[in-house]
Amino acid sequence: MDIGIIDYFANSGKSLLHRASPLYKIISTVFVLSSIVITNDLIVLLSIYLMLASLVILTRLPFLKIISIAAYPAIFAVLFAISSWNEDWIIPATIILKALCAALAMVILIVTTPYPSVFSSISPFLPRVILEGLYLTYRSLFILLELMGNLLRALRIRGGLSPKRYIKNISNFTSGIGLLLIRGFDLSERLYGVMQVRGYSGKIAEEEGKRKLGQEDIFPIAFGLFILSVSLGARLEDDFKLYGIYLLNLSIVFVCCSAYYVYFHNTTRGVFWKR
Amino acid sequence: MSHIHIPDGVLPIWLVVIGxxxxxxxxxxxxxxVRNVQLGRKIPLIGIVSAIMIVGMTLEIVPIAYHINMSVIAGIVLGPALGFISVFIVDLMIAMFGHGGFTVVGLNTLVVGTEAVIGFYLFHALLGLLSSSKTSAGLSAALATMLSLIISTSLMIGIVYVSQVNPQKILHVDKESFIGKVFSLGPHRENEKHEMQDKKIDIETFAKTVLFFGVFGWILEAVITGFVIRYVSRVRPDLILSEVT
Amino acid sequence: MEEIVRVSNLRFIYPDGTKLHFHGLDFVVHQGERVVILGPNGSGKSTLLFHLLGLFMASEGMINVFGVDSSKDYIKIRERIGVLLQNVENQIIAPTVWDDISFSPRNYGYKKEDVKRLVEDVIEKLDISHLRDKVPHYLSGGEKTKVGLAGALVTKPELLILDEPFEGLDPTCRMDLIGLLNRVSRENETALIISTHDIDTVPLIADTVYLMAMGGEIVGRGSPKEIFTQLELLSKCHIAPPVLGALFFELRKYGINLDVSLTVEEAACIIANQFVYFSKEKSGVG
Incomplete structure (x- = not known):
């Protein structure tokens, strides 16, 4: 479970994407997701994945860590791909790539935007109980992870986890989940009480001006629109597909340029995302 | 495993929209x-139950490609309505982690929410039957989980069947064109369209795969739910026997 | 007395990069010895204890508990060690007090009748039989500590490790706990390793005090009196001497040079003797 590290990335990063408004990052992500839904062209998908990878580089966060976080759905996509295997590797590859692209787009959003900001941006579209539930779930995850660490430590030092006693171990651990539920509930309830005492009334306060389109928002929006138009072009115009190889090359150039600017930034000056 | 782990863009749009x-x-x-229910105490419970579900869903048991949902726990502890809401929250959040397609959140909520709702009613029905037993809460929860998972997995297979997810049909992928594009130096025109094979989706293989691996997962999840509910019933029986929401 | 613990030149790095190096003196504990570890926050007291419990793996150095490397073979020695963690709630696992106290022996595979006998013994010793069917999670702080201690003592360990056991306890509970720990140590020859910030309790419970500085350096070892009279060393570790010790040092500024005492009884005795001496001197002069 990487929520702790995801939260750290979202809050500690200072890249252009981190500074962009959550609302426009969400819109950009929706564009990218729509592109993934409408395109079935493996080259376009591969290009989208590489472009997203270049975004990951631009976030200045650990590249491989983020790629691996976003690789999780591949496990299930592989299962699905196997079940639809027909001596043709293109279709399974397309399925897996779709899963990877969508996951990477979501992960980029969430490692550059703290959860509360995401919730705040989508709050106008959600009922209060869901919004509060989302927020408390997010907070509770941290409570739970700490409790889980404590539980595992307690089980270990008190003989609750022993080698080769699998049934006993499972029984101890699962009872422990019951304990986590009870203790987590108490702590979550206390937290909710404190939040209310400190002025929380079911709405997460949003910073002023976050909805206005700023200079930093142009990049994610432009990126999302570019991906969407490429996918639409590939879907609607047969001739567009002929230029797929150029798109793939372009995405490789994207990756190289991003890597150059981020990893060799000392040699370049005046790059606007270095601020 | 009753989760639909189909990537975005594979299911037909009409089905996604219906979901x-x-x-x-x-x-x-x-x-x-739940409009008239005092939610002050329930919101933190939604939070922690959803958090437990998220942790369960993101812990992949690799050899059997299974993850536990703990949705029946949500149903039993929160009641059917809040349980369903909690499942939606969980699906939305794990989609944000990139742990599943975003477009299938609707369908996933239907499938996993079914577990929570059916699990709740089955648990109470079984509890009524087994009330004389000392470990009735745990046993009822385990049995309710097993039955709910069978139902929800069948629902999931049903959705896949209804969707006619023949990836070849939906994706219109063109193998020759792909190879040509990658290995040629410039644009080339497709002279012949790949002939789509109009094979029916191999729903049988899919169902067999899911059901085969599913059995291990159902047993595991039933055991876990049983132990958890047994614990909760001993420490905080009010949490599972309070006002139904 | 037989040596049961030795830690030498241990290095440990936390995932966030925080480094601890337990160097300087070796950390040694003998059978039945009551050892207190003192040091500021960040000196690595809890980290050292977690190494003894096999929860951390050192990158360098030597650790030996009952003749084995605890980070590798903790399972071999775990029945000989009892633990009371800083937040006792973190070690309570089972739904009722009885279940929780019996948790370790049940998991170690003891026979049912043995488990029952051991649990009844410890419940009686700690005077908590009225709590047996309660949910530990909802007990008061002092009661939870007793339940945690009962769970740690149930298997009659030879070594009891306590991380900040007095934190959050009211003065009465604290004194009860000190009495209890001393009794356990005396009756069963159980060695105690206690980390604490509660300086005033140290003279009541320690045979040996280890003083740690920031980063894990072990800078002092000795009896409470030996340690608490080295003001420079204490100041290096950001530790103030116990109130009674400070009183005797202050008196020195007024020319009253008394032997430093760290317990109320002893201090009262010394001060009373001094009064008697003064009054005799005064009446002699008069």
């Missing part, structure tokens, strides 16, 4: 149902 609309309608009904 979202159905989920929205059910959510609306659930919210109406």
């Amino acid at each position: 979202w609309i159905a989920t929205a309608v059910i959510l609306y009904l659930c919210i109406r149902r």
Whole structure:
């Protein structure tokens, strides 16, 4: 479970994407997701994945860590791909790539935007109980992870986890989940009480001006629109597909340029995302 | 495993839209149902139960490609309406982690929400039957989980079948064109369209795969739910036997 | 007395990069010895204890508990060690007090009748039989500590490790706990390793005090009196001497040079003797 590290990335990063408004990052992500839904062209998908990878580089966060976080759905996509295997590797590859692209787009959003900001941006579209539930779930995850660490430590030092006693171990651990539920509930309830005492009334306060389109928002929006138009072009115009190889090359150039600017930034000056 | 782990863009759009609309309608009904309930104490419970579900869903048991949902625990502890809301929250959040397609959140909520709702009613029905037993709460929860998972997995297979997810049909992928594009130096024109094979989706293989691996997962999840509910019933029986929401 | 613990030149790095190096003196504990570890926050007291419990793996150095490397073979020695963690709630696992106290022996595979006998013994010793069917999670702080201690003592360990056991306890509970720990140590020859910030309790419970500085350096070892009279060393570790010790040092500024005492009884005795001496001197002069 990487929520702790995801939260750290979202809050500690200072890249252009981190500074962009959550609302426009969400819109950009929706564009990218729509592109993934409408395109079935493996080259376009591969290009989208590489472009997203270049975004990951631009976030200045650990590249491989983020790629691996976003690789999780591949496990299930592989299962699905196997079940639809027909001596043709293109279709399974397309399925897996779709899963990877969508996951990477979501992960980029969430490692550059703290959860509360995401919730705040989508709050106008959600009922209060869901919004509060989302927020408390997010907070509770941290409570739970700490409790889980404590539980595992307690089980270990008190003989609750022993080698080769699998049934006993499972029984101890699962009872422990019951304990986590009870203790987590108490702590979550206390937290909710404190939040209310400190002025929380079911709405997460949003910073002023976050909805206005700023200079930093142009990049994610432009990126999302570019991906969407490429996918639409590939879907609607047969001739567009002929230029797929150029798109793939372009995405490789994207990756190289991003890597150059981020990893060799000392040699370049005046790059606007270095601020 | 009753989760639909189909990537975005594989299921037909009509089915995805129906999933979202159905989920929205059910959510609306659930919210109406809990409108008059004092939610002050329930919100933190939704938070922690959802958090437990998220942790369960993101812990992959690799050899059997299974993850536990703990949705029946949500149903039993929160009641059917809040349980369904909690499942929606969980699906939305794990989609944000990139742990599943975003477009299938609606369908996933329907499937996993079914577990929570059916699990709740089965648990109470079984509890009534087994009430004389000392470990009735745990046993009822385990049995309710097993049955709910069978139902929800069948529902999931049904959805896949209805969707006619023949990836070849939906994706229109062109192998020759792909190879040509990658290995040629410039644009080239496709002279012949790849002939789509109109094979029916191999729903049998899919169902067999899911059901085979599913059995291990159901047993595991039933055991876990049983132990958890047994613990909760001993320490905080009010949490599972309070006002139904 | 037989040596049961030795830690030498241990290095440990936390995932966030925080480094601890337990160097300087070796950390040694003998059978039945009551050892207190003192040091500021960040000196690595809890980290050292977690190494003894096999929860951390050192990158360098030597650790020996009952003749084995605890980070590798903790399972071999775990029945000989009892633990009371800083937040006792973190070690309570089972739904009722009885279940929780019996948790370790049940998991170690003891026979049912043995488990029952051991649990009844410890419940009686700690005077908590009225709590047996309660949910530990909802007990008061002092009661939870007793339940945690009962769970640690149930298997009659030879070594009891306590991380900040007095934190959050009211003065009465604290004194009860000190009495209890001393009794356990005396009756069963159980060695105690206690980390604490509660300086005033140290003279009541320690045979040996280890003083740690920031980063894990072990800078002092000795009896409470030996340690608490080295003001420079204490100041290096950001530790103030116990109130009674400070009183005797202050008196020195007024020319009253008394032997430093760290317990109320002893201090009262010394001060009373001094009064008697003064009054005799005064009446002699008069």
